[in-house]
Amino acid sequence: LTDKREDKRSDESGTSGSSGGASYLTAATSPRDFADNISAEEYRFYYYGLTKSIHSTPRLIARSGIDRFSIDFETVGGWNMPKEAMKKRMSIVKPGSHLITSIYDSRIRVRIREVIKEIDWECVDIARVGRHACYDDNKVFVLITCPKDAKVDHSTGMRLVQQCQDILNESGLEDVGVEIKEGTYVPLAGEDGIREHLFEPVPLIGTSIGIAYRDGAKVSCSSGTIGLYLTIGDNSTPYGLTCRHVIFPPSRPPPGGPKSGFTHNEGSFRVDAPSFVDCQEEIEDIETRLKYEEEEYACEGGLKEQQERGSEYLSEATKGLINCHIKNTNEYQDRLKTMREFDTDMGFVYAASADDLSRSEGIRDWAIIKLDPRRLDGCDDSQKIFNKAVQGTVPTSEINNPIVCPVPDSEEGGQCHPCMRVVKCGRTTGWTISEVSGIKSDCQRTKGSISTEIFIPDARASAPFSTVGDSGSMIFDFQGRVVGMIHGGNAIEGSTEKIATYATPIEDLLKDIEKELGAAVAIA
Template identity: 25%
Template sequence: MDWSPLRRSKRKCMHTIGNHKIATIYDDKLRPRVREILFDVKWKTIDVVRLGYEEEPSSPIILITVNIDDVNEDISQGAVDKIHELMVEFGLPDVHAEIKTGRLFEQAGNKQQNYDQNIHYPLELCRVPKLGVGISSDGSNRVGSLCLFLKINGSNYAMTCQHVATSSGMCTQTDAKNAIFQPAKQDLEKRKYLLNKWMRINQSYCDAIEAKKSKSTEAESMISEAHFRTLEYAPGIAKHPTTNARRDWAVIKLSDDRFETLPPNIPLKEFNATLGEMRASNEQDYESPRVFKHGRTSGWTIGALNEIRSDCRFGDGC
C-alpha cells in the first residue's frame, strides 16, 4: 500500500455504483446476507457506493455507519472480514466493507437542523409558484412541498405527498372540502405570528410600526387568494411490494386562473447554477442519472441516483 505523503494529502471521494455486477445481484442475493452478518453491529446506515482517492479508480464498498458510542472494534472487524468473504463467494473480490462513525438525521423533520424555508423561498404570493413552495390542504393540518408539475390529458396538474393533501386512504376527484392552498395556511399563520411578535418588540418605533401593521391583516386576506385548486387523486400510502420503499404521493388539479401554461419544473438559471455544484466523474462506469429537487425546507439540491438503495435505521429498531 502506498503511504507516501502525496497519497496521504489526497481526499477520498464517494461516487454512485454505476456499471458494476453488484448492482444486478445485491437486492436479491446480498442484502439479506449482509444484514445477517451485521446482526451484532448497531448500524445506522448500510450504503453500497464507490469510495476512492481523487482522480484514481475506485471500487465498490459496503459502507456501514455506526454511532461513535456503539463501536466495538472486534465485532466490527469480524463483520468486515465476513462481508468480504461473502463478496468473494459471489464473484466480487474487488468489493470490500468499511465501518465508519456518523449520525443519521431525518433532516426535513429534525428540529436541530439549521434550516429556514424563508431564506430559500420567500412567502410572497406568486401567481405561478416555483417547485418546493409550501402547500396545505383544507382538510389537513399538515404542510408540505409542491413537488412536480404535470400535463395530463391537456390539463395542468401538480404532485405532492398524499399525507400533505389528505388524511384519508385512497381517493379520487374531490370537492371543495379538499381544497389545496398555496402559500400553505401554516406559512401564512407563521408569518402573521412573526410579524405580530416583531411589532410587540419594537413598540419604541411606533411610526415605523404603523406602516407595517397592514401586513398582519394582509396575511389573513391572502388565505382566500391562495386557493391552489383541489386534490385529484391519492392512491393510498403504502410500501412498494419489491423494494419495500414508502410510496407517498398525490396529484392536485391546478387552478386555470393561476396557470395558463405550466412552468418548467427546473428553470434554466437554477439548473445551470445547481449543476455547477456537482463535479462530473471522468469514469464512464460511474455515470448515473442526475436528480434535481427543490424542497420547501432544503431549497435546490442535486445528486446522482445510486443504483442500490441504502438501508437506514433510526433509533434502535430495524
C-alpha cells in the first residue's frame, strides 16, 4: 500500500466522486483471515474520526481480529465523504473498568516491549477505540505507534501483533485487541498560538514563553508555556518551570551537547515572556487593526469627510461612530506603545535536565528559569487556577487509583468506575478538559530509551486537549491540584493534529528536580 496523502483523493473532503445529489456506497474488505493484507480503504480510513482532518488520520499497518472492515460513504457535491456514524472515538480505560488495568504493569508491559523491540516504535497506548457513542462500550486495544520511516511492512506487523495477542490471551485478555499504526511522538513546542495576557509584568502560568536564536543565517524561534512557579530550598524567590525542549530545541542544544543538562547556571540562555514570535504577531495584529481603523475613517465619503463639514450637520449616529473611531484609535496606539516598550526578557535558564530517563522511568524534560528581578513584583497573582491559588499536587499513586466521585457507565445505572478528570491552560489551546487513563503509555523517543507517561486522549467532541506550543503546560484536577506537565503527543508525521497527549506526573517531576539541585523544591 502507498501513502496517498499528497494526492487529491486524500483531501479533507474525502475521496473524489461524481457530482450530483447524495448517493451511498460501502467500501469494505472481504471477510479476512488473520494474515490477510489490509485493503487500501482499511489502510486509509480505519482510524477515521480520531482527528478532524482526513489528512491527519493515522494509517493502519496491522491489526488482530478477523472481522472485516467496512465504511459507508455518501457522495455530496462531487466528493465521497464517510458518514458521520463511521467516525471512531478514542477514550481512556477507567481504573477498575477492565481486567487489563490491574495486571498490565505487572504481567504484560515488559513482555510487549520485548516483542516489539525489533522495530522502531515510539508509543504504546492502552485505550478504548470504536464507533459506539458510549465510550465505555468500545473495545480495549494495545495501540503501537511506529514512524513512517521505520518501514514496518504488513507481514512483520502481523507477526508482532499475533505475538502480542498471544501474551494477552495467556493473561485472560482475549477481548483486548492489538494494532500497529503509523505515527510519531511529537514534542509540543512551536510558533503558532493564542496571545492572551502576553504583556503582563509577571508572566501568568499557562501563557507564552520562548527563545529567539540565530540558526545559521536565519533567526529561529521556539515557543512553549510557563507551567508553574517553584521555590528552591529556603529561598522564597520564585523560579519558572517549563519543558527543556522549549528552551533547547534540536538546533540549539545546551553547551554540553544535545542530551546534556546543567544546574546553578548564572546569566546565560535568556528566555523571553512573551516569546519573540508571539510578541511580534501581537504587534503586527494591532498595527493591522489600527491601519484598518484609519483607512475606514479616511475613505472618501467616510467619517473624516463628514466631520470636516462641521458637527452641526452630523446625526447623533454619525457622532457616535466618530467617537467610537477616536476611542479605538487611541486604544490601539496606547497598546502599540506599551508593547513596543515592553521588555520581554523574563530571565535566564538556571537549570535544565539531561535528555534521558528519571528514576521513575519518566522522560526528563524540564527547565528552571530564574526570573529577572524586574518581573517579580506581584508574583503571587500569577500562580492562580480557578481564580484561586494552586492547591498542591496529586500523588502519582492517585493518578492510577483516583479517589474521586465515580461516574456511572450509563444513565440507567450500571457499574461505576472512577476516573480523574483534568483541565489545563496552555499557550496555544488555552483551557481544555479531558480524562487521565488508568494505564500509563510507553514512549520511545530514542531507540532503547523507554519511558512511561501519563496518557490523555483528545476529546473529539471538543477542542484538542493540547497541541504544538503547549509544552510546559500543567494539568490540574478539579480541586486545583497539579497532576503533571505536558511534554508531547501522538500524531502522524508532518501534522500538528494529535490523537493523544503525554505528561510527566508532577510528584515524579519535582523529585527529579530536587535530586538534581540538591535542595527541596515546592510550588511557590
